Structure formats: structure tokens, C-alpha cells
Amino acid sequence: MMALAMRMLVRDWRAGELRVLALALVIAVGSVTSVSFFADRVRQGLGREAHQLLGGDLLLVGDQPWKEALSSEMTRRGLAMAQSTNFISMVQAGSGTDGNKDGARSLLAGVKAVTSSYPLRGKLRIAPKLHAQDEIAKSGPQPGTVWLDERLSSALEVNPGDTVRLGSSEFKVAAVLTLEPDRGANFFNIAPRLMMAQTDVPATGLIQTGSRVTYQLLAAGERKDVDAYEAWARTRLERGQRIENLENARPEIRASLDRAQKFLGLTALLAAILAGVAIALATRRFVERHLDGCAVMRCMGATQSKILSLYGAEFIVLGLAACVTGCIAGFAAQELIAYWLASIIQSALPQPTVIPAVQGALVGLTLLLGFAVPPLLQLKNVPAVRVIRRESGNPKGSTLLAYALGFGTLVALLLWQSGDLKLGVTVVGGFSAAVILFIGVAWVVLRAASSPAAMRFFGARSPAVRYGLANLRRHSRSNALQVASLALGLTAILLLTITRSDLIGAWRQASPPDAPNRFVIGIQPDQLQPMQAFFTSAGVKLPEVYPMVRGRLVSVNDKPVSDKDYPEERAKRLVEREFNLSFMDALPGHNQISSGRWFDPKDRKEAEASVEEGIARTLGLKLGDQLGYSVGGETFTARITSLRKLKWDSMKVNFFVVTPPWVLAKAPTSYITALRLEPGSEPVLDRMVARFPNVTVVDVSAALKQAQGIIDQVILAVQFVFLFALGAGLLVLYSALVATEDERRREAAIMRAFGASAAQVSGSQRAEFLVMGAVSGILATIAASALSTLLAQRVFQLDLPVNYALWIYGPIAGVLLLSLNAWLSARKVLTASPALTLREG
Numbered sequence: 001m002m003a004l005a006m007r008m009l010v011r012d013w014r015a016g017e018l019r020v021l022a023l024a025l026v027i028a029v030g031s032v033t034s035v036s037f038f039a040d041r042v043r044q045g046l047g048r049e050a051h052q053l054l055g056g057d058l059l060l061v062g063d064q065p066w067k068e069a070l071s072s073e074m075t076r077r078g079l080a081m082a083q084s085t086n087f088i089s090m091v092q093a094g095s096g097t098d099g100n101k102d103g104a105r106s107l108l109a110g111v112k113a114v115t116s117s118y119p120l121r122g123k124l125r126i127a128p129k130l131h132a133q134d135e136i137a138k139s140g141p142q143p144g145t146v147w148l149d150e151r152l153s154s155a156l157e158v159n160p161g162d163t164v165r166l167g168s169s170e171f172k173v174a175a176v177l178t179l180e181p182d183r184g185a186n187f188f189n190i191a192p193r194l195m196m197a198q199t200d201v202p203a204t205g206l207i208q209t210g211s212r213v214t215y216q217l218l219a220a221g222e223r224k225d226v227d228a229y230e231a232w233a234r235t236r237l238e239r240g241q242r243i244e245n246l247e248n249a250r251p252e253i254r255a256s257l258d259r260a261q262k263f264l265g266l267t268a269l270l271a272a273i274l275a276g277v278a279i280a281l282a283t284r285r286f287v288e289r290h291l292d293g294c295a296v297m298r299c300m301g302a303t304q305s306k307i308l309s310l311y312g313a314e315f316i317v318l319g320l321a322a323c324v325t326g327c328i329a330g331f332a333a334q335e336l337i338a339y340w341l342a343s344i345i346q347s348a349l350p351q352p353t354v355i356p357a358v359q360g361a362l363v364g365l366t367l368l369l370g371f372a373v374p375p376l377l378q379l380k381n382v383p384a385v386r387v388i389r390r391e392s393g394n395p396k397g398s399t400l401l402a403y404a405l406g407f408g409t410l411v412a413l414l415l416w417q418s419g420d421l422k423l424g425v426t427v428v429g430g431f432s433a434a435v436i437l438f439i440g441v442a443w444v445v446l447r448a449a450s451s452p453a454a455m456r457f458f459g460a461r462s463p464a465v466r467y468g469l470a471n472l473r474r475h476s477r478s479n480a481l482q483v484a485s486l487a488l489g490l491t492a493i494l495l496l497t498i499t500r501s502d503l504i505g506a507w508r509q510a511s512p513p514d515a516p517n518r519f520v521i522g523i524q525p526d527q528l529q530p531m532q533a534f535f536t537s538a539g540v541k542l543p544e545v546y547p548m549v550r551g552r553l554v555s556v557n558d559k560p561v562s563d564k565d566y567p568e569e570r571a572k573r574l575v576e577r578e579f580n581l582s583f584m585d586a587l588p589g590h591n592q593i594s595s596g597r598w599f600d601p602k603d604r605k606e607a608e609a610s611v612e613e614g615i616a617r618t619l620g621l622k623l624g625d626q627l628g629y630s631v632g633g634e635t636f637t638a639r640i641t642s643l644r645k646l647k648w649d650s651m652k653v654n655f656f657v658v659t660p661p662w663v664l665a666k667a668p669t670s671y672i673t674a675l676r677l678e679p680g681s682e683p684v685l686d687r688m689v690a691r692f693p694n695v696t697v698v699d700v701s702a703a704l705k706q707a708q709g710i711i712d713q714v715i716l717a718v719q720f721v722f723l724f725a726l727g728a729g730l731l732v733l734y735s736a737l738v739a740t741e742d743e744r745r746r747e748a749a750i751m752r753a754f755g756a757s758a759a760q761v762s763g764s765q766r767a768e769f770l771v772m773g774a775v776s777g778i779l780a781t782i783a784a785s786a787l788s789t790l791l792a793q794r795v796f797q798l799d800l801p802v803n804y805a806l807w808i809y810g811p812i813a814g815v816l817l818l819s820l821n822a823w824l825s826a827r828k829v830l831t832a833s834p835a836l837t838l839r840e841g
Contacts, residue, residue, distance in 0.1 A: 777814020
């Protein structure tokens with residue numbers, strides 16, 4: 001029986017009947033395994049370096065210095081301890097102490113001040129000069145010295161032995177920092193790194209009111225002792241403090257990679273769903289072509305189990321071969337994904353295990369069993385009388401039940417792979433609703449287009465057109481499926497081409513050409529006039545300066561708030577962090593009141609607050625709510641009297657919450673401004689930093705460029721996986737188009753046998769496909785337009801203009817694609833002998 005099944009497989013492969021099915025399986029398995037291989041490598045890498053990702057066994061992170069009791073308790077419990085302080089600042093080289101010499105160079109850097117015991121886990125590596133062989137450092141930097149990483153050393157053109165200026169102090173560069181085991185990817189760490197001794201921080205004078213500083217306390221020891229200390233410390237945490245352990249190490253990396261893996265996984269399973277549809281369509285055509293042969297086999301004495309075993313063995317062998325090929329393709333694809341994301345991961349990933357390959361093979365076999373077995377059951381049930389009565393052998397209830405079981409299995413697989421029940425249900429529900437909507441709309445429109453009134457109007461002078469429109473009604477179910485498949489494929493193509501270009505163009509136009517490209521942070525009140533005088537003498541346009549007060553939201557309507565009150569992750573982070581508050585009399589030009597009213601300068605009866613509408617929506621705030629803030633150890637309350645819409649893309653200074661000046665007049669205040677510096681004017685900032693060393697200058701253009709580079713890498717990887725889905729969609733399209741090819745060929749042969757000319761046959765098919773192409777193109781255009789608008793508003797926060805070209809290209813693409821199919825189909829029909837076609841049927 002196995003030998004016969006292999007001969008059948010070779011015969012059917014040569015006939016081309018199994019190639020679409022095999023290709024669909026390869027795409028499905030390749031897409032799933034590529035993501036699974038990559039996820040497995042990342043999981044192994046994070047697990048292997050869990051201790052190093054923290055720099056210890058336990059990490060306490062806060063925005064205020066840690067109390068002595070926490071470090072004393074570490075010592076009492078016999079745990080090793082280390083501390084670090086992280087902030088950003090300008091580093092100068094080549095300017096001396098006065099900042100006026102030629103060749104001055106300065107760069108924003110992430111500063112990390114550490115104790116001598118840092119790190120507790122992992123090793124620091126340093127090199128004696130740039131591009132030299134590095135070695136393990138015995139301890140952190142000695143007092144009076146700093147280590148610069150390769151980026152900072154190259155940018156400032158300094159080598160070990162040179163001197164750099166940081167704040168009010170100068171330091172000798174002692175080494176080049178090549179490896180920092182616990183370096184993350186947040187704002188502080190994405191910048192070039194400078195490492196120094198923690199005892200040198202006070203002399204720099206950089207930590208002032210309004211400074212953004214992160215304080216870390218590290219612990220290491222026996223697991224049970226660390227766990228006991230963690231339980232003790234958690235009960236003493238205050239607002240803005242958290243504990244990171246081996247399970248939640250490097251949350252910014254884990255969160256980003258988890259999101260990327262989920263998105264890639266869902267994209268891969270979208271390809272699997274489309275591949276399943278292609279498998280079902282291809283198998284359906286395969287079965288229809290073999291019903292007669294099975295009926296003859298039944299006449300020769302073959303049992304139902306014998307027929308099912310033969311075809312089952314044929315499909316299993318084909319499935320195993322396709323799964324192996326798909327696993328190989330998936331392994332190659334994940335190597336490309338890992339290469340594109342190498343600069344984000346910043347560590348060598350271990351080789352994947354065999355588990356993803358097994359997982360991919362199971363996905364492929366599940367798709368094969370779920371979507372290929374139901375049509376094969378029709379072969380088992382074909383009666384011998386079909387040799388005489390050709391209408392026998394239609395699907396029965398057991399076949400439909402098998403389809404339902406296959407779809408249910410695939411849904412469960414999708415939910416499992418997504419790792420997020422809510423997200424998985426949303427995707428499955430949305431995809432199913434879109435398919436049902438496409439099929440339903442297509443069926444209604446095609447029936448309307450083939451109504452008697454439409455045929456009288458369009459087919460009054462052409463019998464071929466009239467017959468083609470009549471076909472729309474006679475094949476309404478299969479045509480609706482073809483239109484839905486074509487619409488899905490065209491939607492993906494339109495999103496990848498036209499609307500993607502629209503999104504990129506809108507992002508590029510969001511920032512005006514004269515937008516500020518530098519932020520100056522941490523200006524102290526006594527520095528306002530000297531700094532304005534400095535800019536005037538330097539010939540730079542005086543920027544707008546805004547007050548900034550650091551405060552924490554503690555209550556809403558007199559009810560204390562915490563991160564536990566909000567289910568969304570962004571809301572939790574907003575509640576836990578400190579806000580940048582501001583006060584002003586007049587509404588800035590780049591702000592717009594969306595509801596409520598602006599402050600009355602003369603009204604001091606009640607403290608008021610104006611809140612940005614986005615954060616109000618995230619935190620569930622509304623007009624009239626009473627907000628309580630803690631600022632500098634003091635608390636105040638203010639009622640929301642207006643909501644503002646901000647133009648974040650203006651690159652000007654914006655604040656979530658603004659009050660009248662009298663509300664925050666006594667709060668500790670620093671100032672911030674945004675200015676535009678043309679190329680070649682950088683020495684002005686070097687002189688400014690030399691004169692005001694506590695001030696931080698953020699080069700927004702460089703940061704945006706670097707961030708965009710990372711985003712481009714992620715997009716490249718995601719689009720690569722999306723090509724699997726696109727390929728599967730095209731397979732669905734092809735399978736749907738050829739699914740009715742045999743039936744159309746028989747109908748054309750009957751028309752020709754009754755005297756229809758070749759022009760009438762081809763004209764009827766052109767009329768039918770023309771309507772189907774127009775409907776599918778319009779559906780795809782609507783879907784692509786809706787999806788692009790949703791992405792622009794909800795993901796990119798951009799105002800996407802209406803693209804009229806999309807409404808032209810979409811329908812034209814649908815018409816051209818099905819017109820091409822009509823032409824190819826007509827060629828096959830007209831070149832085939834009607835007698836032979838009818839005899840074969």
C-alpha cells in the first residue's frame with residue numbers, strides 16, 4: 001500500500017496538483033519556525049546572562065537616593081552590596097577650563113557613577129586605547145579618573161591619558177570601556193557612556209534641582225538570603241522605587257523583545273491561517289479531480305478505509321517533506337532577523353534548540369490534518385454509483401464537522417502562539433469578521449450585478465456580457481470566495497506599497513523644517529539672565545524659557561492613586577513616575593484648548609490645572625477632577641479646568657500638566673528651553689556648557705536619527721516575516737482562481753458545442769471577471785484605507801491625509817489581476833478540444 005501511495009504521490013506531483021499545497025505548507029511552517037527559532041535564542045540568551053543583566057542578584061531602582069536602612073540591612077544579612085548613580089550630562093574635551101579655545105568638543109553622554117565593588121555579577125572589560133585588545137577590569141574607575149566607551153572616545157577624539165571636563169571638574173581618561181554587562185537600552189544608556197567613581201559626583205555639581213537621576217542599589221549572595229531580603233525590602237518601597245530580580249531583569253529589553261516576538265508570532269500565524277485556506281482550496285480541487293478515479297476503485301472492490309489509507313499516506317509523506325523544507329527556510333529566516341536586530345540585542349545569541357523545529361512541524365501537520373483531511377473524507381465517502389451518476393459524492397455532515405474541528409484547532413494554536421489571550425481573541429475575531437464581511441459583501445454585490453435589471457441594461461446588445469453576468473449568480477458562492485481572497489491579497493499589497501509610503505511621508509512632514517533641534521534642561525533660576533545675555537552675545541535667537549517643577553500624582557478626587565488602580569502598562573508607569581509640571585499665564589502657541597477654558601489670571605479662588613488630553617484619556621481624568629500632587633515634600637491640589645491638544649511633532653517644549661503661576665510659585669523650579677541650532681554653530685553650545693556646566697543639552701536630531709535607525713531595523717525584520725503572510729495570501733488568491741477552472745472549462749466546452757464563438761466564450765469570462773475584479777479592488781481599497789488610518793492615529797499619532805491615488809490604484813489592480821486571469825483562462829479553454837473536455841468530464 002505504501003509503494004502504491006508513493007507512485008500516486010509522484011504522479012500527482014508531476015501533474016502539478018500538489019505543488020500549491022506543498023508551497024502553502026512550506027510558507028506556514030517557515031513563518032512559524034522563523035519566529036520560534038528567534039524567540040528561543042532570545043530566551044536562552046536572557047536566561048544565560050540573567051545575573052549579568054542585573055549586575056547582581058537583586059537590583060533596587062529609584063528616582064531618589066536610597067535610605068541608609070536598606071543598605072545597612074544588606075550588610076547585616078551578609079549580602080554583597082554595590083551602588084550606582086545614573087544621569088545624563090555634557091562631556092567636554094579640548095576646551096580647557098575657560099571653554100574659549102579653538103577645537104572645543106562636547107557631547108551628551110550617559111554618566112554612570114559606581115562604587116568600587118560594582119558589578120557584583122558579570123565583569124567590566126576595558127582596553128588601554130581605542131581598538132586595542134580588552135581585558136577584565138579588577139574594579140571600577142579610581143577616584144579622579146573616568147572610563148569612556150568607544151563611541152564617546154571617538155567622538156571627542158580623546159585617548160587614555162587625555163583630560164575631559166564633566167561639570168565643574170576635570171578628569172583623566174584612564175581606559176576605554178568595552179563591556180558593561182548590565183547596560184540597558186533606555187534613554188540614559190542609549191547615549192555614549194562615561195563611567196566614574198561615585199565619590200566624585202558631588203564635585204561636579206551636576207545634580208541640581210530638576211535633575212533626572214536614577215539611583216541603583218545592587219545585592220548579591222545566596223539565593224535564600226537574597227529572596228529573604230527582597231521580601232523585606234518590598235514592604236519598605238516608596239513611590240518611584242522598584243525591585244528587579246532574575247525574572248524581570250532588563251524590563252526595557254524584555255518588554256521590547258516580547259512585543260516584537262508577539263507581533264512577529266501573530267504575523268507568522270496570519271501566514272499560517274492564509275496557508276490553511278490555500279491548503280483547503282488546493283485539496284478541494286485535488287479531491288474533485290480524483291472523485292471519478294475513486295469511484296472506479298470502489299467498483300474494482302476497494303474499501304473506504306483502503307482509499308482513505310492510500311491518500312492519507314500520500315498526504316502525510318508530502319506534509320513531512322514540506323515541514324522539513326519549511327523548518328530549513330525558517331532557520332535561515334531567523335538568522336536574517338537576528339542579524340537585523342543585532343544592534344538592539346547587543347549580545348551574541350546562542351544557537352536555538354530543536355524545539356522550534358518540532359513546533360513548526362506540529363503546526364504544519366495540524367494545518368494539513370485540519371484543512372486537508374476534510375476534503376479527503378469526501379474521497380472515502382464517494383459511492384461507486386458516481387461512475388454513472390456524477391452528482392453523487394457531495395460533502396456530508398462529517399466532512400463539515402471535520403472542517404469545524406480543523407478551524408477550531410487552528411484558533412487554539414493561534415491563541416497559544418500569541419501568548420496573550422485578549423490579543424489573540426482580538427486578532428482571530430478581527431480576521432474572521434473581515435473574511436466574513438468580504439464574502440458577504442461580495443455575495444450581495446455580485447448578486448445585484450447579475451440581477452435581471454442589470455443584465456437588461458449591460459447585456460442588451462451583447463449575449464456574451466449577458467451570459468457572463470448570469471454566471472455571477474450561478475457561481476455566487478465560489479465567486480464570493482474568490483473576491484474575498486483577492487481582496488485580502490490586494491489589501492496586503494496596498495498596505496506594503498502605497499499606504500506605507502503615506503505613513504513615512506506624513507512622519508517626515510510632521511516636524512516643520514524650522515523646528516527646534518536642541519533642548520536645554522536644568523537651567524537654575526539664578527542662571528536665567530546670564531544665559532539670556534550669553535545667547536544675545538552669541539547672536540542666537542532668544543528661545544522661549546519655561547519653568548519646570550518635578551511632582552508626583554498622589555490623589556484623584558481626594559482618593560490616593562497607585563499603579564494597582566490601572567490595568568494598562570503605560571498608565572502604571574505614568575502614575576509611578578514624577579511629572580514635569582509647569583506654570584504660565586498665557587497658552588503657548590503650539591497648544592490648543594480642546595475642552596474647558598484657560599486660566600483667568602485674576603482668579604485665585606481655586607487652584608486650576610490644564611491637562612494634556614492624551615494623558616487624561618490614559619489615566620481616566622476628566623474636567624472637574626481634583627488632582628493632588630506632591631512637590632518637594634509639600635502637597636497641593638488643583639481642579640482640571642481645561643484639556644489641551646499638543647503638537648508633539650513641533651519639537652517645542654510641552655508639558656502634561658500646567659497650572660497658574662501662583663500655584664507653584666514656591667516650588668523648587670528649574671527651567672527648560674528648546675532652540676534651533678544651524679549646522680556649524682555647535683561651538684556656541686560648547687561655550688555655553690563650559691560656562692553653565694550643570695545644564696544638559698539634548699541633541700534631539702541625533703536622538704531621533706538614532707531611534708529611527710532602530711525602528712527601521714525592527715520594521716525590516718517585521719516586514720521580512722510579513723512577506724510570508726503576503727506569499728500565503730497570493731497562494732490563496734491563486735488557489736481560489738484555479739478552484740473553478742475545471743468547471744469553467746466544461747461550461748465553455750458546452751457553449752462551443754452549441755455553437756458559441758471563441759469571442760463569445762472569452763467575452764463572457766471577461767465580463768464576469770471584470771465585475772469580480774472591480775468589487776475585490778474596491779473592498780481592498782476600503783480595507784487598506786481603514787487600516788492605514790487606524791495605524792496612523794492609534795500607533796503613529798499622525799494625521800494621515802486622504803490618498804486619492806489609493807482609490808484609483810486599488811480598483812484598477814483588482815480589475816487588471818482578474819482580467820489577466822480571464823485572458824489566461826480563455827487561452828486554456830479555447831485551445832482545448834470541446835470534445836476531449838466533455839469526454840474527460
